Amino acid sequence: MLVFAVSDKGGTGRSITSCNIVYRRALAGHDACYVDFDFGSPTAGSIFQITGAGRGVVEGGLHSYFGAGNAIVEEPRRINVWSESARGSLRRRPPGAGRLTLIPGDRDGAEFPPDPDALDRCVRLFLRLEEEFELCLVDLSAGRSYATQLVLQATATPALRNVVSRWLVFHRWTRQHIPAAAGLAFGRDGIVDVGVRTGHDERRLRDAIRFVRTAVVDPGSSDLAGLRAAQIAWLLDCHQDLLELAARHRVGRSALLGSVPLDPVLQWREQLLSDDDVFARDVANRETIAAFDDLARKLTDPVVWESP
Amino acid sequence: MLVLGEVQTAMLMHAEAASPPLAEQVLALVCGERVRTSHRPIGYAASPETYTGVDCPIPLRSGGTLRGVGTLAGRGTLTGGRVLQGSVTARITRSPDGRRRPWSHYLSHPGVVETIGRVDPAGIAEAHLLTEPASSTLEMGAVCRRLLVRVQQSPHLNQKSPFVAHRTTLRWAAETGTGPDDERVRFTVEDDGVRTLRLVIGAAEACDVIAVCEDVALHDWLLTVLLATVERSRIGAGEPAGVVDRLRPAVDHILHLWMPAARLNRDVMGVWERLERRPGLSRQWDNEVRRVRDQIATAAVLLNLRRAGEGGVATLDGSR
Amino acid sequence: MTAADAEFQEASAHRRIEAEPLSHLSVELGHFYHRDLASSFDFFAGHYRRISRWAATARADWAERLAGRRPRISTCVLIDDYFQTPARPAELVPKLVRAARSAGLEIDYVARESGCADRTTGPGRWSPAELVEARLVEDPPPGTTGARPPATQTGWLCNGRRSPTAHQPAAMKAPVPWRPPAENAAINHSIFVDIQLWDRETGDRRWSCAMLAAAWQLLRLGMLRDRGARAVVPQPLPDPLPDAWDRLPALIQVNPAADPFTAYRTLSIVAPPLLPTEHAVRTILEQVAVDPDVRSQIEARERGETIDPPAELVNRIGYLFVDTGVVRGAGSG
Numbered sequence: 001m002l003v004f005a006v007s008d009k010g011g012t013g014r015s016i017t018s019c020n021i022v023y024r025r026a027l028a029g030h031d032a033c034y035v036d037f038d039f040g041s042p043t044a045g046s047i048f049q050i051t052g053a054g055r056g057v058v059e060g061g062l063h064s065y066f067g068a069g070n071a072i073v074e075e076p077r078r079i080n081v082w083s084e085s086a087r088g089s090l091r092r093r094p095p096g097a098g099r100l101t102l103i104p105g106d107r108d109g110a111e112f113p114p115d116p117d118a119l120d121r122c123v124r125l126f127l128r129l130e131e132e133f134e135l136c137l138v139d140l141s142a143g144r145s146y147a148t149q150l151v152l153q154a155t156a157t158p159a160l161r162n163v164v165s166r167w168l169v170f171h172r173w174t175r176q177h178i179p180a181a182a183g184l185a186f187g188r189d190g191i192v193d194v195g196v197r198t199g200h201d202e203r204r205l206r207d208a209i210r211f212v213r214t215a216v217v218d219p220g221s222s223d224l225a226g227l228r229a230a231q232i233a234w235l236l237d238c239h240q241d242l243l244e245l246a247a248r249h250r251v252g253r254s255a256l257l258g259s260v261p262l263d264p265v266l267q268w269r270e271q272l273l274s275d276d277d278v279f280a281r282d283v284a285n286r287e288t289i290a291a292f293d294d295l296a297r298k299l300t301d302p303v304v305w306e307s308p
Numbered sequence: 309m310l311v312l313g314e315v316q317t318a319m320l321m322h323a324e325a326a327s328p329p330l331a332e333q334v335l336a337l338v339c340g341e342r343v344r345t346s347h348r349p350i351g352y353a354a355s356p357e358t359y360t361g362v363d364c365p366i367p368l369r370s371g372g373t374l375r376g377v378g379t380l381a382g383r384g385t386l387t388g389g390r391v392l393q394g395s396v397t398a399r400i401t402r403s404p405d406g407r408r409r410p411w412s413h414y415l416s417h418p419g420v421v422e423t424i425g426r427v428d429p430a431g432i433a434e435a436h437l438l439t440e441p442a443s444s445t446l447e448m449g450a451v452c453r454r455l456l457v458r459v460q461q462s463p464h465l466n467q468k469s470p471f472v473a474h475r476t477t478l479r480w481a482a483e484t485g486t487g488p489d490d491e492r493v494r495f496t497v498e499d500d501g502v503r504t505l506r507l508v509i510g511a512a513e514a515c516d517v518i519a520v521c522e523d524v525a526l527h528d529w530l531l532t533v534l535l536a537t538v539e540r541s542r543i544g545a546g547e548p549a550g551v552v553d554r555l556r557p558a559v560d561h562i563l564h565l566w567m568p569a570a571r572l573n574r575d576v577m578g579v580w581e582r583l584e585r586r587p588g589l590s591r592q593w594d595n596e597v598r599r600v601r602d603q604i605a606t607a608a609v610l611l612n613l614r615r616a617g618e619g620g621v622a623t624l625d626g627s628r
Numbered sequence: 629m630t631a632a633d634a635e636f637q638e639a640s641a642h643r644r645i646e647a648e649p650l651s652h653l654s655v656e657l658g659h660f661y662h663r664d665l666a667s668s669f670d671f672f673a674g675h676y677r678r679i680s681r682w683a684a685t686a687r688a689d690w691a692e693r694l695a696g697r698r699p700r701i702s703t704c705v706l707i708d709d710y711f712q713t714p715a716r717p718a719e720l721v722p723k724l725v726r727a728a729r730s731a732g733l734e735i736d737y738v739a740r741e742s743g744c745a746d747r748t749t750g751p752g753r754w755s756p757a758e759l760v761e762a763r764l765v766e767d768p769p770p771g772t773t774g775a776r777p778p779a780t781q782t783g784w785l786c787n788g789r790r791s792p793t794a795h796q797p798a799a800m801k802a803p804v805p806w807r808p809p810a811e812n813a814a815i816n817h818s819i820f821v822d823i824q825l826w827d828r829e830t831g832d833r834r835w836s837c838a839m840l841a842a843a844w845q846l847l848r849l850g851m852l853r854d855r856g857a858r859a860v861v862p863q864p865l866p867d868p869l870p871d872a873w874d875r876l877p878a879l880i881q882v883n884p885a886a887d888p889f890t891a892y893r894t895l896s897i898v899a900p901p902l903l904p905t906e907h908a909v910r911t912i913l914e915q916v917a918v919d920p921d922v923r924s925q926i927e928a929r930e931r932g933e934t935i936d937p938p939a940e941l942v943n944r945i946g947y948l949f950v951d952t953g954v955v956r957g958a959g960s961g
Contacts, residue, residue, distance in 0.1 A: 015518055019533055029540050074450040074775055096542050099474070124457045127467065131460060132323055134472050159461035160520065339758040339920070340752055340854045346638045359917050360769035362811075379765060379917070380774055389855075410813055411767035412914040412940040416923075447775035454777060 002126055002163060003137045003299060006191070008180035010142040013214040014170035014227075016270045017260055017292070018139050023081075024289075024296035026100035031099040034076075035125075036062060037147045039112065044139060047270050049087040050079055056107040060133070062210040063109035065125070066118050071294065076103050076125070089274045103107040111141070122154040130300045135299065144189055146215045152191065156199035165180050166196040166299065167191060167209040168257060173216040173242055179286025182249035185209050189230055190209050207307050212255035212295065219261050221287075258295045263288040309484045310429040311514050312436045313397040314448035315522050317529035318456055319473040322465040325389035325561070328353070335384050337455070338369050349570050355384040357457075358420050360451050364407065365401075366423060367445050368431040369438070374423040376400070377408050380448060381419030382457045387526055388565040392459055395522050399514055402427045418457070419514075421446070433481035437496075437504040449477060458568040463535035471557035473533045474501050478525035482507035482517045493582040503528055512575040520569075520576040527568050529590055534558055534596050543599070548607035563600070566593055647920050648850040650929060651700035652690050655683055656848075656896040657678050657733060658952045659706060665714040675953045679733045682897050682948050693935075700887040702738040706844055708779035709873040711837075717876050717953030718869040721733045725882060736842030737862060743878025744843040745835050749861075750854025756843035757835045759852050759859060762827065765917045767812050786822040787911050789814045804872040823908045836914060838908035842916070845909060847879075849944055850890030850926060851918045892930055892937075897948045906947055913942050 007014040018034065025032040042061065047054035056063075057077055064196040067091075081100040082093040093100075099221040112118065129136040140147045155165045169191075171181035176242040184190050195205045217224075219235040227235075246252045260266075265273065273292065277284040298304045326334065331353040332343040341356030354476040360380045365373035373384070382396040403409070403422035414422070423432075436446075456475075460467070486508050507517065507526055541554040568590060569580040584590055615625060664671070683703070690699035705724060707714060708909055714720060723860055728735045754762075769789040788811040811818035825839045846852045852859040863877035863882075870876055874944040879889065898906070918941060927937040938944055 031474070071776065073451060074447070083499075096540060096545070098540070123461065127457060127461055128453075130467070131318060131469060132472055132474055158463055159467060162466050180368070194500070316877045339754045339762040340750070340852075340859075341762075344643070348636070348638065359765040360774045361773045362772050363768045364773040377768075408770075410914065410940070412942045415765060415915070415917045418917050418920060423929060445773060447773040448772075450775045457857050501791075561917045574843055 001135055001138055001300065002155065002160075002165045003135065004148075004165065004167045005137060005139045005143050005170060006148060006167065006184060008184040009171075009177060010230045011261065012142075012170040012177070013266060014142070015044060015139050016047055016213065016266055017170060017214060017295070018137050018168075019291040020272055021299070022135065022137050023100060023301075024292045025135045025299070026098045027094065028296065029096050029098050030103075031098040032135040033129060034097070034136070035103045035104060035129070035135045035175065036105045036135060037091065037136045037138050037151070037245050038142075039063065039105060039109055039145075039147055040053045040141055042109050044102060045079070045104050047272060048081045048102050048291060049081075049085050049090065049238075049271065050081070050102065050104070051084070051086045052085075053079060053102075053104050056105040056109055058107055061106040061109065063106035063112075063275060066112060066121055068138055071086050071117070071121065075128075078103055087272075090272065101133070114153065118150060119153050119157075122150050123159050126151075126154060126163070127159055130160075142185070148191065149194055152200065153198045156195070165208060166305070167205075168212050169209060169251075170212045170214055171251075173213045173259070175242065175245060176243065178245050178251060179249055180250050183212075186250060199202045207305070209255070210304070211251045211255050212257050213259040215262045215267075216259045220257050221261070223285075257293060257298055260291045260295075261285065261287050309514065309595055310400040310427070310433060311394065311397060311482045311484070311517050312400060312433070312446070312448070313391055313480050313482075313518060314452055314477055315395045315478045315480070315525035316449070316452040316456060317478070317525050318392045318394075318460075318475045319469050319471075319493055319533075320386060320390055320392045320465070321460045321467045321469050322479055322494035323468040323470060326465075327389065330464055331386045334459050335386060337384060337458060343619075346571065350565070350567050351386075351388050352571065352602055353386045355455075357418070358382045358455070359415075360396075361411070361414070361423065362398075362446060364420070366432060366445065367435040369429060369434040370428075370431055374425045374432070376423050376454055377403070377407075377423045378414045378421035378447070379418050379506060380446065382420070382451050382455050384459050385522060386459075390561055391529065391565060392456060392527055394459075395518065395525075396451045396455070397446040397518050398446065398448075398512070400427065400429070429483050433483060433506065436481045437479055437506060440527060445563055448479075450614045461493055470561050471537075473529075474536065475502060476501040476525065476532055478503045478521065478528065478530045480505040480507065480521045480524075482509065482521070484512045484514075484517060486510060491578065493589065495577050495583060497528075501532065501552075507579060509576065509579065513573070516573040516576045517578055517621075520572055520579045522570060523572060524579070524583065527566065529598075530565055531593050533562060533588060534593070534600075538596055538599060541603070543603055548610050550604075552607040555603060559600060559604070563597060564603060566590070566597075643921060645853060645919070645925050647925060647929075648890045650850060650857055650863060650926070651702045651820050651887040651889070651891035652893065652935075653686065653696070653699065653701045654848040654889065654891035654894045655686055655701060655703045656894065656898070657683065657703050657728065657735065658704055659896070659898050659902060660708065661955065662708055662714055664713040664955065665707070665720065669723055669727055670846050671953070672724055675728045676728045676731035676733050678952050679897050680733050680745055682950055683733060685899075699763075700891075701832070702736045702887040702889055702891065703734060704738050704739060704848070704889065705735055706741055707873075708741045710742040710825045710835075710840060713873060716871045717873055718871060719942060721869055721882070734883050734886075736881065737879060737885040737889050738882055739847075739879045740839055740873055740876060741843070741844075742874070743860060744840040744847070746878060748765055748859050748878070749893075750859050751856050752854045754854055754859075756847055756852055756859050756939075757839055758828075759841065759854060760846060760912070760916060763917060763918060764912070765838060767915050769810070777909050783826050784822055785912060785915060786820065787914075788814070788820050790822065821908065821911055823910075823911055836908075837853055838905055838912060841905060841909045842912040845894055845913060845945055846892045846916070846918070847889060849892075851922055851941070852921055871874060892926070892935065893944050893946065895946045895948065897952070899952045900949045901955050906949075910942055910945070913945065916941065 004020040022032045022034045036042045042056035060073050060075045060077040062071045079102040167187050169181050171177040196202050273284045335343045335355035338356040345353040363377045366376040380398050385393045398421040403424050492508040496504045537558040541551045718913040720959040744756045791809050811820045824836050826833045826835045862879045930937045
C-alpha cells in the first residue's frame with residue numbers, strides 16, 4: 001500500500017507523525033518504509049536519528065535517483081533504521097517486528113520539475129516498494145509541489161492503477177489551517193483537481209483522502225485540570241467553532257483519520273516516540289503513542305476507508 | 309572458463325500463480341524471440357536473452373583493474389508461476405589484441421566480456437563477490453532490476469502480490485575446467501538478502517553453470533521467505549488462529565515450490581550435493597515446513613475443542 | 629544412477645530455427661527514389677546498362693572464389709512505396725524487368741520497401757523493422773557499467789557519446805556545461821553520427837529510410853526470424869499484377885529460375901548520393917545482435933561449402949558506389 005502524506009503548510013508535524021506511523025507499523029510486524037519526497041528539504045534522517053544522513057545522504061539518495069535529467073543511480077539508497085539509527089532503543093529489531101526502512105533524499109537536494117523520465121522512475125520505484133513493503137509512506141513537500149504532481153501522475157499509470165494508494169492531509173487544528181487543508185485536497189489545483197487532470201477517477205481519489213489533525217488541544221483532557229473554568233469554557237467554544245468550520249469545509253468527522261494531541265516532546269525535538277519515552281522516562285504522553293498506534297492501525301482498516 | 313553473474317529473486321506481483329500462457333506473455337521481452345517453457349517437474353519459463361553493452365574497469369582482488377568490453381546477457385525466469393528471477397551473466401575472456409575492437413565484434417559473441425590485459429580468473433572472481441556496488445564496476449544488479457521491473461509492470465499482471473516478500477540477491481562467480489580434487493563450493497549468506505556463491509568445478513557448459521546458480525538463488529529465496537513468515541507469525545506468542553492466518557500465504561503460495569536441482573545437467577549436480585551436506589538447505593526447509601504444518605494441525609484441534617466447549621460434542625471428524 | 633540417467637526433453641523448452649535456402653551473393657541492382665520511378669523506359673535502360681558491368685564483375689569474382697563450382701547469385705530491386713506511392717505495379721514491374729533485360733541483367737526478386745515496415749505473416753506478426761529494433765544493443769561509450777540503461781534518445785541511435793543535453797536544472801542548481809560528442813571507435817578524431825530510426829510526423833510511428841534499409845539488408849542475409857520462422861518468404865509473381873502496391877506481397881519472385889533470395893553476402897550497387905544512408909545502415913547493423921542460433925546455422929552452412937564465414941555481421945555487406953545515372957531525391961534519412 002502506498003500512503004502519501006501532504007500538508008498545505010509547513011510546521012504541521014506531518015513528517016514527524018508520518019515517521020511515527022511507519023515506526024508503529026513496523027513494531028506491529030509489518031514491513032514498512034518511509035520515502036522522503038520532501039525534495040526541497042530532505043530531513044527525515046534526523047527523525048530516525050541516522051548518523052550522517054540527518055539532512056539527507058551525501059549521494060545515492062532520491063535526488064541522485066531522479067536526478068533532473070541526469071540520474072546517477074538506478075536505485076535510491078535504503079537505510080535499515082534497525083541497524084543504522086544512532087539511537088540505542090531503535091538499533092535492534094524487536095522480535096516479530098517488520099523491516100523499518102528509510103529512503104532518504106540527498107543532502108542539499110532541491111526540488112526538480114517533473115519530466116517523462118522522472119515519471120517513469122517514480123512508477124518503477126513505487127512498484128518496487130509495493131513488492132517489498134506492506135506499507136510505503138511517501139512524505140511530500142508542504143503545499144502544491146512538483147513532488148505531489150509527480151506522484152499523482154505516477155499513480156494514474158496502468159502499472160500502479162491496481163495498487164492501493166491513500167492520501168493523508170495533515171493540518172493543525174486552527175481556524176487558518178482547516179480551510180487551507182481543505183483547499184489542498186479539494187480546491188483549485190489541489191489533489192483531486194490535479195489528479196483528475198492526470199487521469200484519476202474523481203470519486204475513487206476523493207474516497208482515498210483522509211485528514212489528520214495535529215497538535216490538538218483536547219478541552220476534555222485531564223492535563224488541563226489546572227486551567228480556570230473560564231479558560232476551559234473558552235477552549236470548548238473554540239473547539240466547537242473549529243468542528244463546525246471543519247464540517248463546512250468537508251474535513252469533518254467522516255473524512256477524519258485521527259488526531260494527534262499536542263505533545264511537548266514532539267514540539268521541541270522531532271523524533272520517534274518509543275514506548276521507552278513514555279513508560280521508562282515518562283517524558284512523552286501515553287495519549288500521543290496511542291494516537292500514532294490508532295493512525296497506523298486505521299491506515300488498513302477497511303471500515304475507515306469506506307466512502308465517507 | 310570464468311563466468312560471473314548475479315541473480316535477483318522476487319515474488320511475481322500477481323494475485324494468482326501465473327498460468328503458462330501468462331508466463332509466456334510477461335516474459336516476452338524481445339519481440340520475435342520465443343519464451344522457453346517447460347512443465348515438468350515444475351512449471352518454468354525463461355525469457356529470451358537480452359544484452360547490455362559495457363565498457364568499464366573490472367576490479368581485481370589486488371586492488372587493480374582491467375578494462376572489460378562486451379555485453380552482459382540477461383534473462384527473466386518464472387518458476388511455478390510465482391517466483392520471478394532476473395539473471396545477468398558475463399563470460400570473461402581475454403581480448404587477443406590489447407585494444408577495444410569495433411562494436412560488431414562484441415555482438416558476434418554475445419554474453420562475453422573481453423578483458424584488455426591479462427586475465428586473473430581467481431582475482432576477478434573474488435573481487436566480483438566482494439565489491440560494494442560502485443559506479444566503476446560491472447553493474448549486473450542494475451540490469452537485473454531493470455529486467456524485473458519490466459516484468460513486474462507488465463499490463464498482463466494485476467500488480468497484487470499475495471504477500472510481500474523481500475528480494476534476495478545472489479552474486480556468483482564460477483571457474484570451470486578444474487580437476488575433481490580441486491572442486492570447491494562456497495555459499496555465503498550476508499546481510500539484507502545478499503548471498504554469494506563461489507564455484508570451482510570441472511568441465512561444465514556456461515548454460516549449466518548459470519542454471520545451477522539460478523536454482524540455488526531460487527531455493528535460498530524460498531527458504532528466506534518461509535523463515536521470515538514463520539518469524540512474523542509469532543508462533544507460541546499469538547492466538548493460534550492469528551498465527552495460522554499469518555502462515556497461510558506461505559502454505560498457499562510457496563510450500564509446493566521446493567524442488568532442488570529439478571532441471572539441472574549432471575555436470576553441475578555436484579554443487580547441490582555439496583550444499584545439501586552443508587549448510588543443508590533441504591534439511592532446514594523440511595524442518596520449517598513441518599513446523600508450519602504442526603501449527604496448522606494444532607490450531608485446527610484447538611478450534612475444534614473450543615467449538616466443543618461452546619456447546620455440542622466434538623466428534624472425530626470435527627462435526628457436531 | 630549414473631550411466632543410466634533417463635533422457636527427458638520437452639519440445640517447447642528447445643528452440644527450432646527454420647532454415648532458409650541460401651545463395652552465395654545477393655546483388656541489389658540500384659535504388660530508385662520516388663521521383664525516378666516515374667521515368668521512361670530509356671531512363672531505366674541507361675541505369676541498368678551502367679550497373680551491368682559491375683554486376684558481371686561480382687559474378688566473375690564469386691566464380692573465381694568457388695573455383696569451378698557454380699555461384700548461386702540472385703538479384704533484387706527495392707521499390708520505395710513507403711514514403712510515397714509510385715506508379716502501379718502492373719505498369720512499373722514489367723518496365724523495370726524489360727529495361728534490365730535490355731542491359732543483359734535479370735531481375736530475380738522485387739521487394740516493396742513498406743514490406744520492411746508492415747506486419748509479416750510470421751507467428752508474432754512483427755514487422756522486419758520491429759524485429760531489428762528489438763535486437764539493437766547500443767555501442768557503449770567507455771565508462772558504461774550497465775548501471776544505467778543506455779542513454780537512449782527515443783527513436784535515435786548513435787555511434788558514440790552525445791553532447792550533454794540542456795535539461796532544465798533542478799531548482800537553484802547550475803546547468804551542465806557543453807561537451808563535444810565523441811565516436812567510440814574514433815582513431816584520433818571522431819566521425820560521430822546520430823541516426824533517426826523513426827518519427828511520429830504522421831501520428832503513427834514512421835520508420836526512417838536507414839532503418840528500413842537495415843531491415844532490408846538483414847532480410848537479404850536471412851538473419852531475421854520471428855520465433856524461429858522466416859520473417860519474409862518470397863511469393864510467386866501474381867498474375868495479373870495488382871493495381872495497388874499494398875496488394876502485392878512484400879517480396880515477389882519475378883524470375884522463376886532464380887537462385888534463392890537470401891545469401892551469405894550482399895552487394896548493393898548504388899549511386900554515391902546514397903552513401904550517407906548506407907553509412908547509417910552500417911552504423912545500425914553494427915549494433916544489431918542477431919540470434920546466435922541463426923548465425924551459427926548460417927555459418928555451418930557456409931563451412932559446409934568450404935567458405936569462411938566473416939567474423940562480424942557487417943562484413944557480410946558490400947557496396948559499390950558508382951555512377952548509375954541521374955538520381956533525384958536521394959539524400960540522407
